[in-house]
Amino acid sequence: MKKNISKSIILALLLLPLVTGCHDLVFSNILEDVVPEEATVSGSINSITRYTVGSGEYLVSYSQNGLIYKSKDDNHHGAWKVYKHLPFELHHYDYYDTKHYGQQIIKTAADSTNLYVVAVEYENHSSLGTNIPSICHIWAANIDDWESSSVSWTDLNPSGTYTTIYRDGNYYYSNFNVFCTNAPQKGHRRAYLRNGDSTLYLLNGTSLTTTSATKLPCESGGDGKIDSAIYFDGYYVLDAIAATTNETYSSGPTHFYFAPDKSSRVYFGQNASSVDSTSIDAGEAVSCLAITKNALLIGRANVEKSSASYGGIVKANATNYVPEGSLSAFTTNAAAQMPSSYMINTLLAVDSSQNETETAIYGSVIFRTIGTSSAVNYDNVGMWSYYPSRGNWNRE
Numbered sequence: 001m002k003k004n005i006s007k008s009i010i011l012a013l014l015l016l017p018l019v020t021g022c023h024d025l026v027f028s029n030i031l032e033d034v035v036p037e038e039a040t041v042s043g044s045i046n047s048i049t050r051y052t053v054g055s056g057e058y059l060v061s062y063s064q065n066g067l068i069y070k071s072k073d074d075n076h077h078g079a080w081k082v083y084k085h086l087p088f089e090l091h092h093y094d095y096y097d098t099k100h101y102g103q104q105i106i107k108t109a110a111d112s113t114n115l116y117v118v119a120v121e122y123e124n125h126s127s128l129g130t131n132i133p134s135i136c137h138i139w140a141a142n143i144d145d146w147e148s149s150s151v152s153w154t155d156l157n158p159s160g161t162y163t164t165i166y167r168d169g170n171y172y173y174s175n176f177n178v179f180c181t182n183a184p185q186k187g188h189r190r191a192y193l194r195n196g197d198s199t200l201y202l203l204n205g206t207s208l209t210t211t212s213a214t215k216l217p218c219e220s221g222g223d224g225k226i227d228s229a230i231y232f233d234g235y236y237v238l239d240a241i242a243a244t245t246n247e248t249y250s251s252g253p254t255h256f257y258f259a260p261d262k263s264s265r266v267y268f269g270q271n272a273s274s275v276d277s278t279s280i281d282a283g284e285a286v287s288c289l290a291i292t293k294n295a296l297l298i299g300r301a302n303v304e305k306s307s308a309s310y311g312g313i314v315k316a317n318a319t320n321y322v323p324e325g326s327l328s329a330f331t332t333n334a335a336a337q338m339p340s341s342y343m344i345n346t347l348l349a350v351d352s353s354q355n356e357t358e359t360a361i362y363g364s365v366i367f368r369t370i371g372t373s374s375a376v377n378y379d380n381v382g383m384w385s386y387y388p389s390r391g392n393w394n395r396e
Helices: 002-032
Strands: 049-053 056-063 066-071 092-094 099-101 104-110 115-125 130-141 165-168 171-174 176-180 191-195 199-203 208-210 228-231 235-238 242-245 256-259 265-269 286-292 295-301 311-319 343-349 361-366 382-387 392-395
Touching (some): 049 104, 066 104, 104 176, 130 165, 130 171, 228 242, 242 286, 256 286, 265 295, 311 343
Antiparallel strands (some): 049 056, 191 199, 242 256, 295 311, 295 343, 343 361, 361 382
């Protein structure tokens, strides 16, 4: 009897560090937990776009309910409105006639005048027994009134000519991207389409024109596929998916930031021809960036990794937009709300002239349905926000 009791005590002592470590992690997350807001912006969201309507500055995105918008100054939960005058119906599947109808929004972009909405049609593939994308449309409109039903929309890609979709084995892939500078100042906004490996078009609202845009001189490496653009005393395009500047609505950019495609390394600089000697290792492939005066926020998404830890949000502290060379802990609950089990699709800090906790910040998360951790929830897929008046990250 004594021997059995001794073994139990020994086993308990051996397990104590494991139990304590797990408890600390759970307790830490509980401390950072907040009362959840009602989820109003759900779905796989790839973009949050700055756009001007009249004299107002807006943010435009989309959800499973369609195209959405809000004033950039509406820094509170529930402010997003659904745009009611899209030129197409939203995607739905009719079970009885086994057909797809409508289009699904997958991205938004904007230039100084026009808003662009990328939307995809689907069809059944009988031999594969699955649904496949058939045509990706690029809709453009100059919106001067969100409530007007007379806005003229133009489909720049009605037959799918400019958006390459191909099959490889049992899967379909895309080889195009629509992106924009997303600059706070209206006059610094441009939108582009890259189709195939290297053909680049400038979007102008009514047509596509090929362009030989200038590569950011200090960017090296990459796969040759242009996937982002910035305004930095001129327009530059990059191979990097993640790229941004510290431009504000009242002042031009003085710093830029980017992460090469599939790289965990973030570079930054103050001159287009060179990067700072310091760079940041984000630990996982970087998918998006947002800068404030005292922090660089880094979204991560490693889609090629089979383990559960492949995403999440991290940050590097900064002094007047110059990041430190290593990651720092959050003082907010950002890491608890957007942990490594989720991939971060996009980040946007509304006013980069403010510190991290003084401006509204938005982000979106998704997770892999295969090979991921059980510590994920479909209710979390969608947009998240930080509002200074609320003081925490919560569901949009």
